[in-house]
Amino acid sequence: MSAIAANTGAAVEPTAASTPNPSSRGRRGSGVWRAVRGNGKAMAGAVLLLVFIVMAAVPQLFTSVSDPNKRAFDLSLPPSADHILGTTAFGQDVWAQLVWGTRLSLLVAVVAGALASILSVIIGISAAYLGGIPDxxxxxxTDVFLVIPAFPLIIVIAAYAGGGSLTVLIVVLVITGWSYGARQLRAQALSLRRRDFLESARVRGERSSYIIIFEILPTMTSLIAANFLGAALYAVLTQxxxxxxxxxNPSSVSWGTMLYWAQNNEALQTGQAWWVIAPGLCIALLGAAFALLNYAFDEIGNPALRPVPRARRRRQAQEATR
Structure with missing residues (x-):
């Protein structure tokens, strides 16, 4: 999360081109697609995320096992044609658990990331626009939550609030994951507060809620998207x-609970390495998908980060040698 925050933390002073107008709003979606398509890392992240989304939406395409917790097979079987990753010490198919576990892992990442981003937007932009005592x-x-050690706080809250509940888990992730984004958004909103298009809205007599939602937020789309990706990455790893x-909840099927049961049954020591490697690799790949996608949104918000075409680099090199 801190790495993502470092990438997106620098507020970029908006130029006149960033002032919203009808034509630029109509092309906003195409700009996002061009940024993703033109960035190899972002495309790799998009492909990885799409694979996980398909696995979560229709796991039946990847495995014929309908109940991954059912103990229907021989214990601790090695990988084979019938069981791609073998079976667990309880007679469960590791591949089936991996596929079905994608749904819960991705759901928590997206929901917690979205809620944390919404909270960041509300607190960060409101603080910058209202100023004074509210700010x-x-x-x-925000500063209090930034300096508190996050993971010990998460453990304490989850332990005493009943961490087995999915709702409690999401709430814990949101409470501890919003402050980075709020700080970034406040910095960016402060640079926009006295722009001409906002002054015009105030002169027209628009309400503060209208100005924040329809004037400020559209100019910060890329930064908000980057904050969502950072919060989702944080949620994946923390979950x-x-x-x-x-x-x-140890009875739920997710990558984290797979690691929990593998560790409890000493999977590495008993020759069941894939019980540990497979969920760990999926966690890393999903986190990499969110991190790689963040590059595209960084480039939308900060043109200085966009890669220079090869022809332009060659021309600049020639001019420098003259």
């Missing part, structure tokens, strides 16, 4: 960590 109070709240520690 001081909201900024103090897996909590479930590995036994603070999730």
């Amino acid at each position: 001081a109070v909201l900024s103090l709240l 897996a960590g909590l479930q590995f520690l036994g603070l999730g």
Whole structure:
């Protein structure tokens, strides 16, 4: 999460081109697609994320096992044609658990990431636009959550609030994952507060809620998207960590609970390495998908980060040698 925050933390001073107008709003979606399509890392992230989305939506395409928790096979079988990744110490198919576990892992990442981003937008932009005492109070709240050690706080909250509940898990991730985005969005909103198009809206007598939603937010789309990706990455890794520690619901099927049961049954010591490697690799790949996609949204928000075409680099090199 801190790596993503570092990439997107620098607020870019908006230029006149960033002032919203009807034509630019109509092309906003095409700009996002061009940025993703023109960035190899972003395309790799999009493909990885699409694979996981398909696995979560229709797991039946990848496995014929309908109940991954059912103990229907011989214990601790090695990988074979019938069981691609072997079976667990309880007689469950590892591949089936991996496929079905994608749904819960991705659901928590998207929901927690979206809610944390919404909270970041509400607190960060409101603080910057309102100023004065509201800004001081909201900024103090943000700073408090920034300096508190996150993971120990997560463990304490999850343990005492009943971490086995999916709702509690999501709430914990949102509470501890919004402050980075709020700080970034406040910095960017402060640079926009005195722009001409906002002054015009105030002169027209528009309400503060209208100005924030329809004037400020459209100019910060790429930064909000980057914050969502960072929050989702944070949720993926933290969720897996909590479930590995036994603070999730051990009867649920997710990558974190797979690691929990593998560790409890000493999978590596008993020759069941894929029980550990497979969910760990999927967690890493899903996190990489969110991180790689973040490159495209960084480039939309900051043109200085966009790659220079090869022809232009060659021309610049020739001019420098003259």
